[in-house]
Amino acid sequence: MITFSFDGKSYTAREGDTLAAALLRNGVGLVGRSFKYHRPRGIMTAGVEEPNALVTIGEGGRTEPNTRATDVFVYEGLVAKSQNRWPNLSFDVGSVLGLAAPALSAGFYYKTFFGSAKKWMFYEYFIRKAAGLGNAPTQTDPDRFSQRAAFCDLLVIGAGPAGMQAAVEAAEVGKRVILVEQDNILAPSLLRDPQAQDAAWIKATAERIRAAGGRILTRTTASGYWEHDLVTLTQRIAEPGQIPPHNVAQCLWHVRAGHVILATGSIERPMAFAHNDRPGVMLSQAVRTYVQRFGVVPGKRAVIATNNDDAYKTAQALKDAGAHIVAIIDARPAPAGAGSGFRVYNNAVPLSTKGARHCLKSVTALVDDKTVSWDADLMAVSGGFTPVVHLHMQAGGTLDWNEHAQAFVPAASRQNVTTIGGAADPQAIFKMVPVSSPKKSFIDFQNDVTLADVDLAWAEGYRSVEHLKRYTTLGMATDQGKLSNMAALGRLAEKQGVAIPEAGLTTFRPPYTPVTMGLIAGAGAKDAGAHIRRLALYDLHAAKNPIWQPLGYWFRPRAYPTGGETLAQAALREAKAVRNNVGMTDVSTLAKFEISGPDAAAFLEIICATTVSKLAVGRGRYTFMLREDGVVFDDGTVWRLDENRYLLTSSTGGADRMATHISYVRQVLCPQMRVSAVNVQEHYAGIAVAGPKAKSVLATLIGEEPPRHMSTVPASIAGVPVIILAASYSGERAFEIYVDASQAEAVWAACETQVNEVGGALYGLEAMEFLRIEKGHLVVGGEVDGRMTPHDLALDKMLNKAGGYVGASGLARPALAETRRRQLVGLEAIEGDIPEGAMLVTQEGASPVGHVSAAAFRIIEGGSVALGQLTDGFARHGEELIATSPTRGQKARVRVVVPHFYDAAGERYRD
């Protein structure tokens, strides 16, 4: 015996029970309140199509709302709660809404939205309180969700007799086979109508599949059929709310199949009649499942309503289990059930039910135009069978209309998918037209949509089935119309005066059953959602406990505070060390490419908008790259390491884009070139050493005269080979040291020792930003914002006059040479601190003429300075403007100046 609780009360269940079976076993008939009208609802089905019995399972972070009681297997300690009721299930204030049902009829929301705002405000409070399903959990899910790929020749969805047979046949001829079943046992439909030989056949067939190398996944739902025969499977490793083994609660499988067989069976349909939503009204096959599979008899006095033969099996099963069959209401005119031994009424359709809150009391039917009533506590309904065609349709299939079954069956598909079994060939039924009052004749139980709502939508002009769906909310929420769509379609077709196939169909979208958000996120549900890129020197930085800054997927030190410094204090100290003494920083994340071959220079002159071929061996230069439309998209430096070997650096943030661009030019535009372009971003760790004492520090480290500004030499530090590039971003004499990342720690340590020796400091991204703004250097993503041309950035004098680079044609467009473009300027505060991101205006209230792209201050002298983009900026040096950020309530008076606040002549680069 298993103990579980429902709404705080403890119950016992049998091994293998679904929660629904266990509740019925304990005589719990009322399990939920309906979505709109809060009508009392019970268990209606025995499968994933259950519209009523939605419960919240589990506690804390493992809470799973809107779980179908028919789709959770009871385990020891399971905690379930009913939903959408207040203060409790039996007495629910919201159910008074049911009395005001006309107010919430089809299109209620639309009408209210289009009415006066006041009206909506009035309703909103009540609607928010009353409507809705379960509540989302507020705590973090402690479990993990796994995502796996699988490949097979044949994927069989649905382990009924047809599916198992298909799987075993394919597996035994050597195919890779995966068989999935959403239930926790194989061939559950056989347990509904058990035969003596079934158990042995199921066991033997499963063993044969496994022995032939096939994989069988139970408790696994094929949730989506995507392009090129990719099927996603959601596998429950633990039941909802249950503590899973190894912390993995569910697995999302991505299965790429050569061929897919859908053996998904069909779903029984309810019938539309008044008060057909009462607890005690159940689908016929569901009743049989509870009786035969779970050993639970949901009622003592049963009325069966049917339009087909299948329901007679239910009558027999109930009778065998000791229940009394009061009547079988059979819509068929002929005495099809004659000789069954039951009291059968032909030409009979249900009209209405009566009952108390928790149970059914009586059933009324129309028999040959006469009204007949029976006392009953159970009504088993079979309105026919709807093949489960969801996956077939998601695969881009079409449907045929099967007149005998009054159902859509799979027709052609553009993917490799075949439907077999009951889903392809549903049972014949007798076509019925609802005769009962449409007002309480529910067709969508989950969304409280009645036939009257469909009629109203029609009366108000909604003709398309897609509009009908949106207007009435029919077919939405967890069951996605599994029970309701055919009834609605039938009614719509009747209104249109056409056959059902002509009335159209709504789109079948994945997932087939609800999927936990965490499962879609997978491993990304935790932490940052993606792997963090760690620097080669991560451990050395971490030991200094820096403030980290995310930069794309990278984490880089923003500052290294000591002795209780704030970020601003630390960054200022670090920047001053660079200006006055020497500082060092990690620049490993810069994009780096090694370009080799006889055509290397020619290749680089296509990538870069500057000349490259004139560089002597051992020299480097600043460069920038254009998009095809002539706009600057990245910048960096290019170095000639050897006769036919260059190193190109570019921005960290643009590294992947640059790698793609270089590959595109190499492979697509210039396949004939004799060149190799290798991404060495991660191969080389980079250390920048900058400041007045950088040269002497370098000299000590490499034991020779360091290269002059914009020169490069190979050298050795701490016995490790390095490349020294004399380049500066800070505005000071500076060097970048590139070293094989696996040996970078020794080089960093040697540098740090020397820097400390002369009283220097480590510096992070914040200080680097201060330094480069003061110097007027660009940053990609800041000043280089995807709108600026080389002219706008005052880089045009560096353009390769010979052209031939990517973007040369685009740049030649006359419009780009026109005035009135935004141009790069410096801004110096006259009064106040310049807010970053502020707009530039000539006077309060005027339209902006530009914006501030980066703001900092003079590191030694103090005073707010910034870089910005200003319309006709080059011609406006000396003009006074206002930099204003109204959203932050900050502003400053600024003067437009040349964008160099520090050593504009570059004196400090010279030795």
Added chain:
Amino acid sequence: MTKLSISMLPAAPLHAFEIWGNPAAVGKRFKAACGFALPALGRSDGTAALRLIRFEPTVWLVEGDASPLASILSDDGAVTAIGGGIVRIRLSGNNWRTVLMEGGVFDAESPTFAAGCSAATIIDHVNVRLHVVDETTCDAYVPLSFSQGLLHFWTQAADALAG
């Protein structure tokens, strides 16, 4: 099922061997000098001293002593050091294939992905290169910056699968 062992191999020099022209002539020179042919795409060849794994149409990953390769290429290609940016993670045990399906999109469970085969793919959003050493060993070549993350991801996956 024996538990999978997942570990980082020590840093080693790795090179990109790229050909831009005359592939037949380079192939001939290579075989004459090294004693084995340049492997086809998706394959590896060589010994512990020098192994080439081909992940790209024009580029081979070189493991071991690359010093003779520049002269073999002559003017038809280039050798570039890339080892600093790549961490080799070795998965050894019977179920390395099962672990590689976690967060993956490549069919590592295919029986045709056997010893001497190589493939570049994406696993848990990280670009990863795989080389099947033997039936119970697969080496993954992963970007340095993602290596700790992937090691953790695979260790966690292996623990869950072992149970």
Added chain:
Amino acid sequence: MMQFTCPHCGPRAQAEFVYERTVDSVVALDAPPEDAMRTLFTRNNPRGVDDEIWRHTYGCRAWMVITRHRVTNEISAIRAVGPEALT
């Protein structure tokens, strides 16, 4: 997620590939400005078959032209792009 048969690697998941552009929007390096801009900004966008350039970025890194039907995702042809001596 689609599946493409890479000319070098065989069938692989779309997650390994990155779309670049259509073949008719490749701007030749020597295109005169007017042609270049027409190629970039005035393009067909057929509801049907088109030739697209994709890169097997997280696989063999090679480029290819994939002829794809944009409604049904049917792939009718895939051909390699790049240094022809080696493909």
